[in-house]
Amino acid sequence: MTSTTSTRPPSALWAPDRRATTTGLLLLITLAAFEAMGLGTALPTIIKDLDGASLYSWPFTAFLAASIIGNVFAGRVSDRVGPVPGIVAGPALFFIGLVVAGTADTMTQLLIGRAFQGLGAGSQIVALYVMVAIVYPERDRPAVFGALSAAWVVPALVGPTVAGVLVQYLHWRWVFLGLAPFVLIGALLLGPTLRALRARERADIPATPRKWLPLAAFAAGVGLPALTWASQHPEWSSLLIAAVGLVLLAPALRQLLPQGTLLARRGLPVTVLLRGMLSGSFFAVESYLPLTLTSVHHYSPATAGIPLTVGALGWSAASMWQGRYPDMPRHLLIQRGFILIAISLAAMVFVAPSWGPSWLSIPLWMLAGCGMGLAMASTSVKVLGMSEPGDRGFNSGALQISDLLLQATCVGIGGVLLNLLGSTTNPTTAVIVLNLLMAGVATMGAFLSTRSTLDGVNARP
Template identity: 50%
Template structure:
C-alpha cells in the first residue's frame, strides 16, 4: 500500500523516470504466476506450506528490495514479494473452505475485506513520512518485523490443520498450466505497464498483451466465464467486474479532483478514505446476516457500485461538483463491502473438493486483468482526448455500464 508513495524518491535514487513502472509490473507479473501455481498446489496438497512459505517469501523480498543499491536488485525483491502475495491470496481462500462451516464464512470474509482498510489508510502517509525523514529503504525493511509476527501467528495454527483427505476427489491436472500461468503473467504485466504509459508504443504493447492472454485464459478460467455461464463462471466474472470498476475509479479519482478541480492531493485522497470505510462497514454488516441470499446481496452490491460510479459523471467534467465525490464514493464502498464478500462466499459454496484453489486463482486473475485493462483504457482516453475533464467522463460512463452488467448477471451466480 505504501510503495507508490515512496516510488518517486526510490526511482530518483537508484533508477530513472523511464523505469518508474517496472517495480509495479514485476510485482504484478510474479503475483499472477504465483496465483495460478499456488492455487493448484493448495488443491493437491492443502494450504499448510503456502500459508507459511508465502509470508516468508514476501519477507525475503522486503529485505532484498530494502537493501537494493540498483534497479536489478529492487526488481528481484519485487518479484519475490509478488510470488509471496499471489500465493497467500489463494491459500487464504483454501484455508477458509477447509476450516470454517458455511454459515460462518460471511463473517470471515467480512473480516478479510476489512483487513486491508487500515493499511489503505495508514500505508501511504506513513510511507511518505518514512521516505522523507529516514529513507525509502525503510518502507520495505520496516515491514520485516510484521512478517516475523505473521509467521509466528500462522505456524501454530497450521500445525493443527490436518493434511488433505487422501480419499477426496481432486480435479484432474490441467495441461499446459505452467505455460498458461507464464502467458497470463506476461499479459497482465504488459497491460499494467501500458496503463502507465502514453502513445503508440503503449497501445501496441496492450494489443500484444491481449493476444498473449487469450489462449492463457482458456486454460486458467472455468469454461463459460465470457458468456456468463451459470454458477462458478459468473462468480469469477463478477470478481473481475467488481474489482475493475472500483479500483479503476479509485486510480483516477485523485486526478479527477486535482487535475480538473484544483484540489490538493491530500484533499483529493479523501474519497478513497471514505470509500474504504464504507467497504469495511458493509463487510461487517453482511457478516452479521449469514442467512441472507448471497446472490441477491451481490446484485445489491453491484447496484450500489453502479450508483456510486455514475455519480462521478457529476464530478468528472469541468462543470462538475467535486464534493459530490465524497457521498457517491461512500455508496460505491458500501456496494463493494456487500458484493465482494458475497462473491467470495458463492465461490467457496460452489467449489468442490480440490477445486477451491483453481477457482480462487481464476477469480484473482479476473480481478487483476480487468483492473489493468480498465486503467489502461483510461490512459488511452487521456492520450486521445488530452485532458482529464474530457477523458474521465467517458471512462466513468464505460465503468458504469460494466457495473450495470454485473447487476444484470448477478442472478446467474447460482447454479441452474
C-alpha cells in the first residue's frame, strides 16, 4: 500500500476539525483504563461484600471472554459497514456494564456487568482503530497511538489510589458508577465524527468473506479463559479443562488471526504475532515483580508499585517520542523496543534473589517501559498501514486477540512456575526462570521484527 503524503504535523491532532474526535477518543480510552486499574484495588472488598471468594478470578475471566467476542464482532461489522456501529455500541455496552456491576447485590450480577464491560471495551477499541485509519492520515497515526498510550498514564498513576479512596470513604460501587456519566460524555464528543463517517460511501470497500468467524469468536471466548483458569489452578483436575480450552482455541485461532500468524509469516502475520510477544513477555514479568519486592525484599505494597509506575511513565514518554517522528521505519522501532525489553528482563534476574539490588528494578522497568512505548504503538501503526480498507476491522481485532492470547499464556506460565519451583513466600527460583524465558521471547521478537516488512515494501509506517 502507498503511504500518505500528508504534511500535517502531529499537532494536527488538535486542529479544529479533529479536536472533538481526538478528545472523545482519548476520553473513552482513559475511562476504560481507570476502570481496569481501579478494579484490582476494589475487588477484595467487592468479593467480601458479595460473598464470592470462590469466584475471585472470574470478574477478570468474564471480561476477557467477552472482550474477545467484542473484538471479533466489531471488526467484522467495521469491515462491512464502517466503524460507526462499534463506536456507538462499545460505549453503550460499557456504560450498561458499569451500571449493572455498580448496582450488583450478587456475584452473578457482578459477572454479568463485567461481561457487558468486556463486550463494550472489546468492541470499542477495534472500532476506534478503524476510525483512526479513516480519519487520520498515515503520517499522523504514530502521534495518535502515542496519545493513546499517554491516556493510560494518569489512570496508572492515580487509578488504584482513587479506587482505594472511593472504597474506603464512600463505597466500592462508585468505582463503577462514578465513571458511567463520563462514558456518555466521551461518546457524545464523537458525535460529529460519527455523522461524517456515516455519510461516507462504503459500497466500494468489500469485506473479505469469513464464514466461520462468529463461531470462532465464541470458541475463543470460552477456550482462552479455560486455559487461563487451568494455569491459575495447576492441579490434575485442571488438565481436562486445559484440554477443552486447547481443543476450542486451536481451530478458532486459524479463523481469528491472519493466515500464517503462528508461523511468523513475513509482513502482516508476523506483525500481529509480534504484538502478542510484546505483551506476553512484558506483562508476565511485571505481574510477578510486586510479589518479588514484597516477599523477597520486604517492600510495602505501596513501594512495590513504584517500578510499575515508573514503567508506565517510560512507556508513555517513548510512545509520545515515536509519534514525533512519523517517517522513522516502524520495523526498526519495533526491533529497538524488543531489544530494550530483552535487556531489561534478562537483567531483572539480579533483582529476584534476596542478595540482589532491589533498587535496580526501577531503572530496569523504566527501560522496559520505553521499549514497550516504541514497539506497541509501532505495531498498531504498521498493521493499519498494511491493511486494505475492507480488512482493517479484522486485522485490528486480530491485534487485540494476539495481545490477550500471549499475555494470558505467558502470565499463566509464571503461575505454573511459581507452583512448581517456589511459592508466594519464596518465589526467587520461579521468577528467575520466568525472567530468562521472557527475555528469550523478547530476543526472538527482535529477530522476527525484520520480517515485518514485505521485502522492503511498507518499510515506512
